Amino acid sequence: MRTRFCIIHNPNAGSQTRRLYDAVLSRLKRSCSDIEVTETARRGEGMIAAEAAAKSGRFHAIVAVGGDGTVHDVAEGVLGQSTPMGIIPVGTANVFSREIGLPRSPEALASTLLRGCERTIPVGEVNGRPFLFVVGIGFDAEAVRQFELKGMRSLGWLGLVGPTLRALVSHRDRLLQMETERGLTQARWIIVTRTKRYAANLMLAPTADLNEARFQVLSMKGSGPLMRLTQLSTLAIGGLRFGPGVTLETAAWVKIGGDGLVPVQIDGEVLGDLPLDIRIHPKKLTLILPHAI
Structure with missing residues (x-):
């Protein structure tokens, strides 16, 4: 004991x-x-x-x-x-x-x-710094930024609604370049995760496994509030991976580049800047x- x-x-x-x-x-x-x-x-x-x-x-x-x-x-x-x-x-x-x-x-x-x-x-590690479960690039990082900016933590889950709506209105989707062992692609919003669920206990990547030295990568194409609202709706019912313009893949490493103004969140905190090099950390x-x- x-x-x-x-x-x-x-x-x-x-x-x-x-x-x-x-x-x-x-x-x-x-x-x-x-x-x-x-x-x-x-x-x-x-x-x-x-x-x-x-x-x-x-x-x-x-x-x-x-x-x-x-x-x-x-x-x-x-x-x-x-x-x-x-x-x-x-x-x-x-x-x-x-x-x-x-x-x-x-x-x-x-x-x-x-x-x-x-x-x-x-x-995981991102640009050499450890992370536990998620890196978000683009829309969700802007929602986290709004959440921190407005001091909404005391409201619990309800505090996430306002920042998400503000991000829908204010966030400008910028083009991201992503590379994995499968090749190159482009997207407007990317989530690299090691957990099945996300945010309000919503299903994100059902095959994710913390015991495995790999990532689940969701890349979202399309831009604008209507597209994001549609993708958020599929996330709310646990089916983001089936949403319009969404691709889910498994990767051992991920490289992401793009405009330096694109927000990045790591484990629910606004941290880091593009470009990102995401790998499994040598330590456990x-x-x-x-x-x-």
């Missing part, structure tokens, strides 16, 4: 943060766990704290408390280390936590951290899971 935890907490995560976090922490303490807590205020601080904790050798686990951005930060810090990463998912989307099947109750989360199994998985990530994924 694990008893020594370094907990890295983002107090600015979604509205569930304090209640679920306190409940899990209370259960860990009742199990006589030795806990050290670090609170992060800015992007990148979680990575620094996690790396230092992992290298110290003093902990049985490094635990990320927050949303996908916090999980991304902590994962980057523990990548390639023997100390496993646990997660208490309290953000807006929690895409990665849902994908690995983490429970939602305090009791089950505490039990997972104390006694869960460990699994090592590959992760060890996770604490309630069951095998």
Whole structure:
């Protein structure tokens, strides 16, 4: 049983943060766990704290408390280390936590951290920087930018509606060049993912598998609000891959070029600029899971 935890907490995560976090922490303490807590205020601080904790050798686990951005930060810090990463998912989307099947109750989360199994998985890298599950280029990155700009996190899922509508109106579709081992193509919006689901738990790429060292790549052709609205409608019912102008392929690597003004989001955070070189990272990530994924 694990008893020594370094907990890295983002107090600015979604509205569930304090209640679920306190409940899990209370259960860990009742199990006589030795806990050290670090609170992060800015992007990148979680990575620094996690790396230092992992290298110290003093902990049985490094635990990320927050949303996908916090999980991304902590994962980057523990990548390639023997100390496993646990997660208490309290953000807006929690895409990665849902994908690995983490429970939602305090009791089950505490039990997972104390006694869960460990699994090592590959992760991606974009221009040499690790990422866990998704890179979006174009429309969805603009929606994320609007989401961050307007400070909508406190509204949870409802906070995604306004930014998406603003992106429909304001985003200018620019031509993107994409290369994979299958050859060259052009698109207006591209999503490179390692998870089945996306955003509001919507089905994106049913054959995605975190255990595989490959990506699922969706490239969207066509432009304008009507085309994007049509594609979003198919995403809402879990069928984006069948939408107009949409192609889904599996790739070991992806290169994307285009206008430097095109927004890029990585694991739900606006990060990076074109061109992008997306590959599998040479190091792997060890996770604490309630069951095998």
